[in-house]
Amino acid sequence: MIQIPQDLARQLERAVRNAQKADALPPFDIPPLKVTRAPKPEHGDYATPAAMQLAKPARMKPDAIAAVLIEHFPKTDYVESVEGVGGFVNFRLSDVWVQQQVDEIIAAGESYASMEDFAGKRAQVECVSANPTGPISVHRIRGGVIGDTLARLLRAMGYDVEMEYYYNDAGRQMDVLGRSLRARYLERLGFPFDFPADGYQGHYMYDLANELIAERGDSLVEEEDVGPFKDFACERISRIQRASLERVGIVYDHYFSEQSVYADGSLWQVLEQLREKGLVYEALKPEKDEDADERPDAEEIEAAGDGPATWLRSRQLRGAQKDCALVKSSGEPTYRLPDIAYHVNKLERGFDLAVNILGADHIEQFKDVKAAVGALGYDPERIQVIIHQFVTLVNEEGERESGSTKKGRFVELDELVDEVGIDAVRYFMLARSADSRIDFDIELARKQSNENPVYYIQNAHVRCAGIARVAEERGISPEGGDVHLLTDPRELALMRKLLELPEIIEQCVRDLAPHKLAFWAHEELARLFHPTYEEIRALHSEVPDGLAKARLKLYAAAQIVLARALSLMGMSAPDQM
RNA sequence: GCGCCAGUAGCUCAAUGGAUAGAGCGUUGGUCUACGAAACCAAAGGCUGAAGGUUCGAAUCCUUCCUGGCGCACCA
Numbered sequence: 237m238i239q240i241p242q243d244l245a246r247q248l249e250r251a252v253r254n255a256q257k258a259d260a261l262p263p264f265d266i267p268p269l270k271v272t273r274a275p276k277p278e279h280g281d282y283a284t285p286a287a288m289q290l291a292k293p294a295r296m297k298p299d300a301i302a303a304v305l306i307e308h309f310p311k312t313d314y315v316e317s318v319e320g321v322g323g324f325v326n327f328r329l330s331d332v333w334v335q336q337q338v339d340e341i342i343a344a345g346e347s348y349a350s351m352e353d354f355a356g357k358r359a360q361v362e363c364v365s366a367n368p369t370g371p372i373s374v375h376r377i378r379g380g381v382i383g384d385t386l387a388r389l390l391r392a393m394g395y396d397v398e399m400e401y402y403y404n405d406a407g408r409q410m411d412v413l414g415r416s417l418r419a420r421y422l423e424r425l426g427f428p429f430d431f432p433a434d435g436y437q438g439h440y441m442y443d444l445a446n447e448l449i450a451e452r453g454d455s456l457v458e459e460e461d462v463g464p465f466k467d468f469a470c471e472r473i474s475r476i477q478r479a480s481l482e483r484v485g486i487v488y489d490h491y492f493s494e495q496s497v498y499a500d501g502s503l504w505q506v507l508e509q510l511r512e513k514g515l516v517y518e519a520l521k522p523e524k525d526e527d528a529d530e531r532p533d534a535e536e537i538e539a540a541g542d543g544p545a546t547w548l549r550s551r552q553l554r555g556a557q558k559d560c561a562l563v564k565s566s567g568e569p570t571y572r573l574p575d576i577a578y579h580v581n582k583l584e585r586g587f588d589l590a591v592n593i594l595g596a597d598h599i600e601q602f603k604d605v606k607a608a609v610g611a612l613g614y615d616p617e618r619i620q621v622i623i624h625q626f627v628t629l630v631n632e633e634g635e636r637e638s639g640s641t642k643k644g645r646f647v648e649l650d651e652l653v654d655e656v657g658i659d660a661v662r663y664f665m666l667a668r669s670a671d672s673r674i675d676f677d678i679e680l681a682r683k684q685s686n687e688n689p690v691y692y693i694q695n696a697h698v699r700c701a702g703i704a705r706v707a708e709e710r711g712i713s714p715e716g717g718d719v720h721l722l723t724d725p726r727e728l729a730l731m732r733k734l735l736e737l738p739e740i741i742e743q744c745v746r747d748l749a750p751h752k753l754a755f756w757a758h759e760e761l762a763r764l765f766h767p768t769y770e771e772i773r774a775l776h777s778e779v780p781d782g783l784a785k786a787r788l789k790l791y792a793a794a795q796i797v798l799a800r801a802l803s804l805m806g807m808s809a810p811d812q813m
Numbered sequence: 814g815c816g817c818c819a820g821u822a823g824c825u826c827a828a829u830g831g832a833u834a835g836a837g838c839g840u841u842g843g844u845c846u847a848c849g850a851a852a853c854c855a856a857a858g859g860c861u862g863a864a865g866g867u868u869c870g871a872a873u874c875c876u877u878c879c880u881g882g883c884g885c886a887c888c889a
Binding site: 283288289322367407409434521542543545546547562564565595596598623628669680695703707746758760766769774776 | 836848851854882
């Protein structure tokens with residue numbers, strides 16, 4: 237199964253070389269040639285501005301170059317015509333070839349749009365990576381959906397993909413968690429308790445306290461060490477988080493514990509390596525640029541510890557505004573140091589590509605990590621990031637609810653799933669560019685009508701399954717149907733749309749933009765499918781048997797593509813609503 | 814104050830530096846009552862937040878503003 241624009245670009249490059257050999261074009265280095273979908277049907281199926289791109293290096297007029305490219309364009313089985321219009325070169329696919337692809341799609345079945353571009357390459361996707369301090373919020377799940385979908389897309393492109401969850405089970409927050417649980421434990425048993433000022437106040441801490449009592453009775457009342465509370469809370473909350481994520485189809489291959497970079501000492505090795513490069517220093521306060529804006533900052537003064545802390549030269553390293561602390565004056569690392577050590581570990585594991593999905597509030601942190609691993613001699617381009625903006629829930633009254641707050645109430649993933657279902661959560665979290673904020677419209681997500689994209693896409697699959705079912709009942713089989721009977725423009729348009737999936741997948745992976753799949757599935761595929769299905773009848777009494785069989789094949793192919801697109805998005809493809 | 818992200822039809826959003834900036838919802842006007850699970854067709858709607866610049870060509874790249882979100886901890 238070819239990615240048409242990529243193949244056209246290759247053929248185009250051959251055309252340039254052929255033309256150069258024939259002295260129709262002067263010698264020059266060929267830049268990457270772009271091939272896009274043609275904006276309008278009258279321009280054909282695909283187009284390239286290559287003639288305009290090459291005007292400068294070739295020192296010729298675009299029209300003349302276009303004529304040369306057309307003349308030297310290699311013959312292929314799938315291109316019907318190559319034409320030059322206004323400096324563009326337009327390609328039209330062969331209808332016969334397009335028709336044959338219906339049989340190809342059916343033969344490929346579930347493996348349709350499985351590609352080998354990155355066969356033998358290993359990729360890793362890290363997402364969610366929430367601390368085990370509470371249930372998964374709606375907030376976090378956006379990253380989970382983006383990451384999981386990207387992982388599926390990378391697999392479709394041939395990558396061997398590992399899903400990873402980085403598990404912050406060390407540091408101060410875990411102590412706060414342990415102390416919070418101890419307070420709730422004592423509270424439930426009727427003993428006096430001190431709830432930490434910055435403790436975790438969510439209702440789930442009471443549930444955990446009850447579970448702890450059920451398991452250990454009052455045996456921990458005298459316990460001075462927060463360790464047992466911390467471990468219990470961490471273990472239970474992790475399990476809850478894992479279950480919530482699995483419920484929406486996000487399953488991890490590997491959990492990486494922050495504690496492990498403490499345990500194996502790699503944390504301190506990384507610090508020493510950074511020190512050898514002259515990238516860290518000890519000081520009471522971070523050094524500042526002479527001309528830095530001296531913003532009155534009470535918090536900063538308050539935050540300073542008693543002794544010197546260890547700082548990373550973020551300003552020197554990447555032009556940051558501020559250096560950041562790696563080790564506190566207490567000798568305890570901040571989260572950034574283990575984070576750097578973790579990413580060194582990732583790269584040491586040999587991934588060709590490691591993608592992080594992070595919320596917008598983590599951008600500065602990621603820049604430090606990327607710059608630091610780069611300074612330590614790793615290729616920072618092997619680590620990529622998708623930064624996503626925040627999610628707001630919009631309820632029936634049109635009111636906005638904030639996605640999350642640490643201490644008070646926040647909307648849990650499980651609650652949202654109960655409300656709108658798994659498929660809607662996945663679709664709506666995916667469907668917008670990561671750069672845009674999402675207003676999650678709960679009312680729309682619950683609708684059982686075509687206004688709801690989830691329903692609209694799935695309904696297309698239902699219709700395909702439905703017609704296959706009816707055909708079977710009537711004893712009509714697509715078997716032996718002749719695809720060359722599918723000559724109606726609407727049929728051909730649908731076939732062309734079905735053939736776009738591979739290039740959409742490629743685009744999502746190249747741009748690290750999985751939302752494009754969701755957009756395509758709804759606005760392109762389903763949007764074209766429904767009217768076609770309405771008008772192109774397969775089992776109507778006036779449709780001849782041969783054509784009926786061919787059309788059943790078309791809908792069988794459409795069903796395969798719809799199912800594949802849905803499965804890449806982690807959504808179900810129902811046969812009946 | 815500084816940094817990152819966004820600003821595109823009334824609304825929600827698309828658009829690899831390429832052709833006349835596209836969809837849906839809503840609005841308006843039509844068609845359809847079925848082989849199939851809740852339909853279809855069309856129209857109106859735009860100075861792409863503003864102003865400069867780069868380019869053969871800019872929603873897209875650069876500069877300066879305006880508005881909104883998120884950051885700017887010895888929290889994670």
